[in-house]
Amino acid sequence: MARIVDVAREAGVSTATVSRVLNGKDVNRELAAKVRSAVENLGYIPDRTARSLRRGASDVVALVLPDIENPFFTAVARGVEDVLHGAGYSVVLCNTDDDPGKEGRYLGVAEHENMAGVLIAPASGQPQLDALLDRGRAVVVLDRQVERPVDQVAFDNQALGERCARELLASGFHRIACITGPVGTRTAIERASGWSRALGAVGVDAPEDLLVHANFRVDGGYEALAHLLDLPEPPDAVLATNNLVGVGVLRALADSHVALTGHGRGDSAGAPVPGGAVGVGIIGDLPFATSRTTDVHLVPLNPRALGTTAAQLLLERLTDPGSPVRSIVQTVAPVGARH
Amino acid sequence: MARIVDVAREAGVSTATVSRVLNGKDVNRELAAKVRSAVENLGYIPDRTARSLRRGASDVVALVLPDIENPFFTAVARGVEDVLHGAGYSVVLCNTDDDPGKEGRYLGVAEHENMAGVLIAPASGQPQLDALLDRGRAVVVLDRQVERPVDQVAFDNQALGERCARELLASGFHRIACITGPVGTRTAIERASGWSRALGAVGVDAPEDLLVHANFRVDGGYEALAHLLDLPEPPDAVLATNNLVGVGVLRALADSHVALTGHGRGDSAGAPVPGGAVGVGIIGDLPFATSRTTDVHLVPLNPRALGTTAAQLLLERLTDPGSPVRSIVQTVAPVGARH
DNA sequence: TTGTATGCGTTATCAG
DNA sequence: CTGATAACGCATACAA
Numbered sequence: 001m002a003r004i005v006d007v008a009r010e011a012g013v014s015t016a017t018v019s020r021v022l023n024g025k026d027v028n029r030e031l032a033a034k035v036r037s038a039v040e041n042l043g044y045i046p047d048r049t050a051r052s053l054r055r056g057a058s059d060v061v062a063l064v065l066p067d068i069e070n071p072f073f074t075a076v077a078r079g080v081e082d083v084l085h086g087a088g089y090s091v092v093l094c095n096t097d098d099d100p101g102k103e104g105r106y107l108g109v110a111e112h113e114n115m116a117g118v119l120i121a122p123a124s125g126q127p128q129l130d131a132l133l134d135r136g137r138a139v140v141v142l143d144r145q146v147e148r149p150v151d152q153v154a155f156d157n158q159a160l161g162e163r164c165a166r167e168l169l170a171s172g173f174h175r176i177a178c179i180t181g182p183v184g185t186r187t188a189i190e191r192a193s194g195w196s197r198a199l200g201a202v203g204v205d206a207p208e209d210l211l212v213h214a215n216f217r218v219d220g221g222y223e224a225l226a227h228l229l230d231l232p233e234p235p236d237a238v239l240a241t242n243n244l245v246g247v248g249v250l251r252a253l254a255d256s257h258v259a260l261t262g263h264g265r266g267d268s269a270g271a272p273v274p275g276g277a278v279g280v281g282i283i284g285d286l287p288f289a290t291s292r293t294t295d296v297h298l299v300p301l302n303p304r305a306l307g308t309t310a311a312q313l314l315l316e317r318l319t320d321p322g323s324p325v326r327s328i329v330q331t332v333a334p335v336g337a338r339h
Numbered sequence: 340m341a342r343i344v345d346v347a348r349e350a351g352v353s354t355a356t357v358s359r360v361l362n363g364k365d366v367n368r369e370l371a372a373k374v375r376s377a378v379e380n381l382g383y384i385p386d387r388t389a390r391s392l393r394r395g396a397s398d399v400v401a402l403v404l405p406d407i408e409n410p411f412f413t414a415v416a417r418g419v420e421d422v423l424h425g426a427g428y429s430v431v432l433c434n435t436d437d438d439p440g441k442e443g444r445y446l447g448v449a450e451h452e453n454m455a456g457v458l459i460a461p462a463s464g465q466p467q468l469d470a471l472l473d474r475g476r477a478v479v480v481l482d483r484q485v486e487r488p489v490d491q492v493a494f495d496n497q498a499l500g501e502r503c504a505r506e507l508l509a510s511g512f513h514r515i516a517c518i519t520g521p522v523g524t525r526t527a528i529e530r531a532s533g534w535s536r537a538l539g540a541v542g543v544d545a546p547e548d549l550l551v552h553a554n555f556r557v558d559g560g561y562e563a564l565a566h567l568l569d570l571p572e573p574p575d576a577v578l579a580t581n582n583l584v585g586v587g588v589l590r591a592l593a594d595s596h597v598a599l600t601g602h603g604r605g606d607s608a609g610a611p612v613p614g615g616a617v618g619v620g621i622i623g624d625l626p627f628a629t630s631r632t633t634d635v636h637l638v639p640l641n642p643r644a645l646g647t648t649a650a651q652l653l654l655e656r657l658t659d660p661g662s663p664v665r666s667i668v669q670t671v672a673p674v675g676a677r678h
Numbered sequence: 679t680t681g682t683a684t685g686c687g688t689t690a691t692c693a694g
Numbered sequence: 695c696t697g698a699t700a701a702c703g704c705a706t707a708c709a710a
Contacts, residue, residue, distance in 0.1 A: 004704060014681045019705055028679065045451045049391045050703035053686050058388055060399075060431075068416065071627070074408050081434065090452070092399075093432045095420065112384045113429070218627070250629035288410070288557070288627040290589035342687065353697045358689055367695065389687035392702050 002042035010038035022046060052114065057137075060090045061314065062110040064103060064120040067217070068095040071287045072243055072303045073121065076142070079307020080119060087315055089116060098185075098216075100124040107132060117314050122146055125186060138317040142310040144186045145327070151317055152327040153310045155301060157187050159332050161194020164239050164281040164299045169202055171297065172264030173237035173279045177210035179224040179249065180241040185216065191241040191283055210235055214245060221248025229256060236264055236278060243284030250289075250296070253278060262295035299332070306330060341381035349377035361385060391453060396476075399429045400653065401449040403442060403459040406556070407434040410626045411582055411642045412460065415481070418646025419458060426654055428455060437524075437555075439463040446471060456653050461485055464525060477656040481649040483525045484666070490656055491666045492649045494640060496526050498671050500533020503578050503620040503638045508541055510636065511603030512576035512618045516549035518563040518588065519580040524555065530580040530622055549574055553584060560587020568595060575603055575617060582623030589628075589635070592617060601634035638671070645669060 008015045011034040020027050021035040038044070052058035063080055065073045081091050092115070094106040103123045110118045111131050117138030120127060125146060132139055133150065141152045161178075168176050178195040181188030196206035212227060214220030221240055225248065228235055240246035253260055261277035281297040309328060316323065347354045350373040359366050360374040377383070391397035402419055404412045420430050431454070433445040442462045449457050450470050456477035459466060464485060471478055472489065480491045500517075507515050517534040520527030535545035551566060553559030560579055564587065567574055579585035592599055600616035620636040648667060655662065 015704075016681060016683095016706080017679090020680090023705080026679070031680085047392075047703050048452050049388060049397060050686090051705080052388045053386075053392050053688090053702090054704045054706085056686075069410060069413050069626075071408060071410075074413060077407065077432075078434065090431055090448070092429055093416070093420075095417065109429070113387050244627075247627050247629055251631070254630040286627070286629060287408075288583075288586050288625070289629045290586055290625060290632070291593040291630045292590070293629065343689095344687085354688080355690085355697060355699090356695090359696090362689080365695070370696085386687050389702090390689075392704090393687080393689045395702075 002044040004044070004046070006042055007035065007038045007044050010042060011035045056114065057116050058114050059088060060092055060113065060115045062092050062094055062106065062115050062118045062120075064094045064096060064106050064110075064118060066096050066098040066121055066123050068093060070217075070244055072284060072301070075303035076121070076307040076310075079304035079309075080311045081307075082304075083308050083311035083315070096123045098123045100127075104128050111135065111137070117318060119310050119314060124184060136321060138314050138321070140310050140314045140317065142306060146186075149325045151313045151325055153306060153313060153330065154187075154328075155306070155330045156332055157190035158194040158197065160283050160299055160301075161191035161196075161239070161241065162198040163194070163332060164283050164297060165195040165198035166201075167297045167299070168237045168239060168264075168279055168281045169198065171237075171262060171279060174204075174264060175207075175210070175233070175235045176237045176239060176279075176281075177212065177228050177235035178206070178239045178241065179212045179214055179221055179228075179245050181214065181216040181220075181245070183213055188213070188216065188241060195239050195241075214248075216242050217244045218248040218251070221245035222252045223248075225249045225252035226256070229258065234278075237281065238278060239281040239283075241283050243282065243286065246280070246282030246284060246286065246296075247289075249280055249282075250286075250293075253280070260295045262297070302330070341383040343383070343385070345381055346374065346377045346383050349381060350374045395453065396455050397453050398427060399431055399452065399454045401431050401433055401445065401454050401457045401459075403433045403435060403445050403449075403457060405435050405437040405460055405462050407432060409556075409583055411623060411640070414642035415460070415646040415649075418643035418648075419650045420646075421643075422647050422650035422654065435462045437462045437521075439466075443467050450474065450476070456657060458649050458653055463523060475660060477653050477660070479649050479653045479656065481645060485525075488664045490652045490664055492645060492652060492669065493526075493667075494645070494669045495671055496529035497533040497536065499622050499638055499640075500530035500535075500578070500580060501537045502533070502671060503530075503622050503636060504534040504537035505540075506636045506638070507576045507578060507603075507618055507620045508537065510576075510601060510618060513543075513603060514546075514549070514572070514574045515576045515578060515618075515620075516551065516567050516574035517545070517578045517580065518551045518553055518560055518567075518584050520553065520555040520559075520584070522552055527552070527555065527580060534578050534580075553587075555581050556583045557587040557590070560584030561591045562587075564588045564591040565595070568597065573617075576619065577617060578620040578622075580622050582621065582625065585619070585621030585623060585625065585635070586628075588619055588621075589625075589632075592619070599634045601636070641669070 004015045004018050007018045018035050021032045084091050096103040100123050107128055119140050121143040139150055145152055145154045178192050180192040199206045212224040214224040240249045259277040283299045285300050286293055343354045343357050346357045357374050360371045423430050435442040439462050446467055458479050460482040468478055478489055484491055484493045517531050519531040538545045551563040553563040579588045598616040622638045624639050625632055
């Protein structure tokens with residue numbers, strides 16, 4: 001394996017000069033050329049470990065996610081990797097299962113491995129970022145905002161909830177339920193608040209019994225829908241605030257032999273018929289749906305773009321640690337989407 | 340940040356002794372106790388970077404996968420991470436998109452980053468493992484076997500194909516098509532061969548025009564099914580050899596308004612009716628199916644277990660580099676599965 | 679600009 | 695069994 005000394009010898013210069021060439025410092029053009037050809041000849045690639053030790057920080061970035069089996073987050077991961085691999089960083093995926101304890105452990109690992117930075121979609125509202133921030137590590141929070149001065153990227157969740165609810169209203173549904181995530185999850189709260197707001201805007205108070213907090217997974221949506229169908233006055237439509245909850249809702253409908261419909265009855269009079277058709281709105285996508293979803297009101301997100309944006313923010317933070325903190329809100333996709 | 344010298348001073352010993360205690364070498368009990376309490380007091384955690392530089396290998400393992408957005412592989416990743424994180428290793432996910440070029444680049448990175456080992460589901464039949472193996476790095480091939488003396492874990496793919504085809508035969512289907520992956524992908528070939536064999540066992544030659552090679556993604560299954568339905572004599576059932584192809588098949592059926600049925604007509608006489616119901620068998624699972632899949636003949640896999648097995652193999656290789664190479668074939672789940 | 683020499687934090691060698 | 699010290703490979707302060 002070629003080392004920097006080998007390159008130095010081959011090029012007839014010192015290791016310092018080789019290092020400078022490789023790191024873009026000012027070096028005499030001729031010497032630089034010699035160095036480059038020596039690097040080429042020997043197939044020299046710098047040892048990242050030594051470089052990390054010397055620099056005090058590695059070229060690894062931790063991507064800390066609540067659920068790596070959720071296609072939303074795998075798409076985020078792809079966006080992140082596209083950007084960071086291109087910039088010479090490696091990405092380590094960490095799965096927290098939405099458990100603050102696990103999350104804390106991973107953040108500790110990131111700290112003690114001297115990782116260059118951390119991208120995190122926090123499990124709780126208070127991820128333990130202090131140690132990392134105190135040490136000046138680059139940190140970007142994504143998808144779920146936190147109340148701290150730290151770089152962030154997220155969707156406008158309230159707008160998403162509002163828009164999805166509005167689509168359902170516009171399709172003639174009246175009694176619209178909302179199945180959202182845990183009360184401790186910020187995206188869940190915000191999207192539900194958008195639903196509530198949309199209903200308020202047409203003079204309907206969001207009925208408390210139609211707001212269900214579930215977990216943000218398939219079983220959460222499934223059970224929540226079963227519960228809603230059992231109500232004395234069941235809803236005529238359901239808004240699922242994330243993709244997996246949406247899957248659970250659709251599956252529960254199929255299992256209950258309740259039809260899915262894209263349009264409500266439109267007559268403001270009648271209550272929904274128990275056992276009749278139900279409308280469904282979902283914030284997010286259905287990547288592996290096995291049937292057509294033309295009757296589902298999807299408000300698509302772009303998790304991959306969320307990932308690329310977050311990664312770019314991290315790169316900028318790495319190059320300019322002193323720049324002011326930025327909080328970016330991804331705008332909601334402009335086009336009305338009925339897939 | 341506490342360093343090893345700080346611990347040494349606090350405990351009144353040399354750094355060498357601290358290192359020995361931390362690495363489980365023989366040390367006087369009293370001194371060891373002092374060291375441990377000093378470690379505790381200072382909250383000392385060894386710098387992995389320095390350790391890696393000194394040891395010549397890091398504690399990072401690369402997990403090289405063809406498609407990180409396929410739930411099959413994310414499940415593999417979870418299995419791998421469960422085991423390796425528990426053993427003190429970090430896992431870096433690398434996505435090759437089934438592109439041998441990308442794969443080669445990642446393997447190069449793994450080599451030059453001095454990673455402890457590599458777990459790989461190869462994109463091609465000849466992944467470039469020589470450099471890693473020559474340097475004595477631990478390598479485990481998973482899911483897709485290669486013709487080399489290297490540790491491997493895979494399913495019995497032919498048995499899987501055979502079993503799925505048999506289920507369809509047992510349900511009364513006669514003209515069974517097979518949609519499998521690219522000709523260059525070993526699992527695709529083997530599972531198709533199982534299908535062929537099952538048909539042969541009941542005296543039916545596997546019709547060439549009913550074997551379709553697609554890519555192993557949703558669009559592959561979708562297009563392949565459309566093609567099959569257009570045949571002069573369409574099949575009455577389809578065997579999808581992986582999960583995503585299965586999703587594509589189901590989606591195509593839904594889009595074509597072709598019904599899905601669990602049972603064939605059973606009368607050996609008639610050819611399938613064009614536009615009539617079609618049976619579906621899938622090797623793998625449908626994690627995010629949005630409708631009931633009771634009529635689908637699923638042959639479930641356990642990708643997470645594949646991951647844990649592969650990771651354990653890697654750990655054993657790391658601790659005992661000289662042990663003989665092992666090739667493990669995961670047995671097919673025993674119970675007949677009709678979900 | 680270039681070279682020399684030192685240090686990053688840990689582990690392994692070697693002498694005691 | 696323990697301690698002093700060299701070495702892993704690279705980047706930088708300092709001197710030239």
